[in-house]
Each structure stands twice: as C-alpha cells, then as structure tokens.
Amino acid sequence: MFMIYKEMWNRRKMIHTLSLQEMKREYAGTVLGAFWGLVNPLMRIAVFWFVFSVGARAGGPVNGAPFIAWLSIGMVAWFLLNDGFKLSQKSFRSKRNIIKNTPFPISILPAVQIAFAFYTHLILLVVMLVITAIGLKSISFYWLQILYYDFAALMLLIGLGAVTAPIVAVSKDFGRFLDTILVFLFWMTPIFWSIENLKGLEQLWFIEYIVKLNPFHYIVQGYRDSVFYQVGFWEQPVYTLYFWGLVFFLLILGNYLYKRMKPIFLDLL
Template sequence: MFDIYKEMWRKRGMIQSLSIQEIKREYAGTLLGFVWGLVNPLMRIAVFWFVFSIGARAGGPVNGAPFFAWLAIGMVAWFLLNDGFRLTQKSFRSKRSIIKNTPFPIAILPAVQILFSYYIHLILLAVIFVLMALSLQTVSLYNFQLIYYDFAAVMLLLGIGSVTAPLVAVSKDFGRFLDTILVFLFWMTPIFWSADNLGMYEWIIKINPFHYVVQGYRDSFFYDIGFWEQPLYTLYFWILVLVFFLLGNYLHKRMKPIFLDTL
C-alpha cells in the first residue's frame, strides 16, 4: 500500500546525500554560498513588513503579538511549504536526464527536494528563532512544538509531491496550473492577515492544510497553544495527509510507465 514510501525509507541515506548535493549545486560559484538562502527570505519579510506596516498602516498587533514578529514567523513556515510544493511537483521533470539514462529509484526524488528545502529552512528558522527570543525576551516550552509542525509540513509536502510529480511529468500544463494554485494558496493562507477576521467563515481557510502549519508556528511562538488542544483540526490534517499518501502511491504505480515514456 505504501510501496514508494518504503523505498524512500530504504534509500534514506541516498536521499540525504542527494539533498546535500542539491545545496552545493544551488550555491556553487557564489561568494556567500548558503547565506543567499537567508538573504532572499529575509528581504521578502522586510519588504512585506514595510508595505503592510508602514505603507498600508495595517501593522497593528495581531491578537497581542507584534505584527512584524507575527508576520516573520508566518512567512518562515510559508517558505518551507512554498519551496517544498514548488520543487517536489517538478522533481521528476527536472531530473528527466537521470531518470531516462540510469536505473535510478525515481520514487525518492520528491523526498530529495523536500529535504533540500528543509535544510535551508532550518538555517532561516534558527536565525528567526534567535531574533524572536531577543526581541520578545522570552522562550517557551511551546516553541519546541516547531519540531512537530516541521514534521507535519514535511509529511504534507511528501504526500502532495507524490501526487503532483507524476502528473507534472506527464503534462507541463498541469505544472503551470499548480504554479497558479500556489499563488492562490499564498494569498488564501493567512500570512498577512488573521483568519479570526473571517468570523463564522474561518472554516473555509482551515480547509487549506497549509494554514494548519502556519498557524501552528504562531501558536507555538505567541499564543502557547498545543496541537493537542485542537484534536479535530489535527485529525482532519492527518487524514488529509493520509489521503495524499494513498493517492500518491496509487498514481506513481499506475503512471510510472506513462511518464517514463513521456519524459
């Protein structure tokens, strides 16, 4: 039932090695190296803070949390989800030369891209964590929930990648459609605004599993809310992840002959 995920587990050493190679390849020939993985997201956080807080004058505290800190934590979670989603759906097509010319265990490619994204995420998260601790002058045990929410994000991305990678390998149009969906998710995930503003319609946003991770980050930093305090929402999230896993395994097995010929 979970054949491709068993293969990922058996090849976990290869996945780690390939993800490190991806990092080296990404920053090869640059003077600052992996530091560029910090520069881009930090600049984007600063720009969005300036636009919404200074330009739009909409930067008041959010449920008691300083807007800049609230925005930064939400965007750190979003960067992981965004990069993982973007890279995993193209993982087969971007590596077609390897797939076509070598007996390569292609099922592991989405996991390689997720781990690559996660390593970069950890560096950014460490920087933001230190900045939050210094600015808020507090560290809570709830902060360590980030381990759980990172695991949840990785599992979600693995399920989504397993579903989308075979489809994008067969159709470039589907890849473009997913790029559009990602833009939609960016604005429909409460990064710059609170879902509390929707009142009785908040459930619409909660259907989006990205919200579970982003809000979980904020709950861990600002509101001291444990994931166990939201049992139904947590159950919904993991059921959705399970559905992605089952569908991804099914599509990979059924579509493998098709996308191998298409690539």
C-alpha cells in the same frame, strides 16, 4: 500499499546526500553559498513588512504579538511549504536526464527536493527564532512544538509531491496550474491577516471553515501558536485529526498514482 515511501525510508541516507548535493549545486560559484537561502527570504519579509506596516499602515499587534514577529514566523513556515511543494511536484520533469540515462530509484526524487527545501528552511528558522527570542525577551516550552509542525509539514509535502509529480511529468500545463494555485494559497492562507478577523463577519462565517480546509493553514497557524500563543496541537483534536486524515489520503493516492503512471511518464520524459 506504501511502496514508494518504504523505498524513501530505506534510501534515507541517499536522500540526505543528494539533497546536500542539490544545495551545493544551487549555490555553487557564490560567495555567500547557502546563506543566500537566508538573504532572499529575509529581504522578502522586510518588503512585505514595509508594505503592510508603513505603506498600508496595517502593522499593529496581532492578538498581542508584534506584527513584524508574527509576520516573520508565519512566512518562515510558508517558505518551507511553498518551496517544498514547488520543487517536489517538478522533481520528475526537472530530473528527466537522470531518469533517462541512469538506473536510479526515481521514487525518491520528490523526497530529495523536499529535503533540500527543509535544510534551507532550518537555517532561516534558527535565525528567526533567535531574533524573536531577543525581541520578545523570552522563550517557551511550546517552541518545541515546531518540531512537530515541521514533521507534519514534511509528511504533507511528501504526500503532495507523490500525487503531483507523476501528473506534472505527463503534463507541463498541470505544473503551471499548480504554480497559479500556490499564488492563490499565498494570499488565502492567513499570512498577512489573522483568521480572527473573519469572526466578526456574520454573513461570511463559512469562510473561516473554508480557510481551515487548507492544510497549509494548519502549519502556519501552528508555528504562531507555538511561538506566540502557547496553544498545543492537542488542544485542537478535530482540526489535527482532519489534517492527518488528509495527509494519509494524499499518501495513499500518491502511491497509487506513481504505480499507475510510472510507465506513462517514463515514456514521455
């Protein structure tokens, strides 16, 4: 049932090596190297903070958490999800030269791209946690939950990559559609606004539940619950069960699509 994930696990050392090579290739010829993976997201966070705090004057504390810290932690989670999804869903199409010209275990390609995004994410995560600890002048045992949410994010991304990579390999248009969906999710995932704001809208009470159907929200909110609000994932058993049920479904579907579509996209690439 999980053929491609078994191969990913058996070749985990290869995935690690290839992801590091991908990082070196990405930043080859630059002075800062992999630290560009830190500079770019920090600049984006600063721009969004300026727009919302200074421009829109909407940068007040969010449930007691300073807005800049609350925004930064949410965006750190989002960058992992966004970059991991974008890279994994294009992994077969972007590596078609390897697929065509070498005997290669192509099923591991989505995992390679996800690992590349994750290693870049770790640099940003460590820096932001250090800055947050200095700003808040405290740390909590709940910060260890970020390890759980990172694992959850990786499993979600593997499932999404396994589902979408074969389809994108066949249809370039589907890849563009997914890029559009990511833009939609960027604004609909509560990164710049709190889902608590929806509780006062009685006529739109259902929107809160629609937002929570988005598995990206589970990760982003989980980061913030761990750093600011000391809420354990075990305190939301129904939501956690929904998230892992969705991940399990994506993993099954991804394995099925890969096996059925592999002969098709190998001919088309």
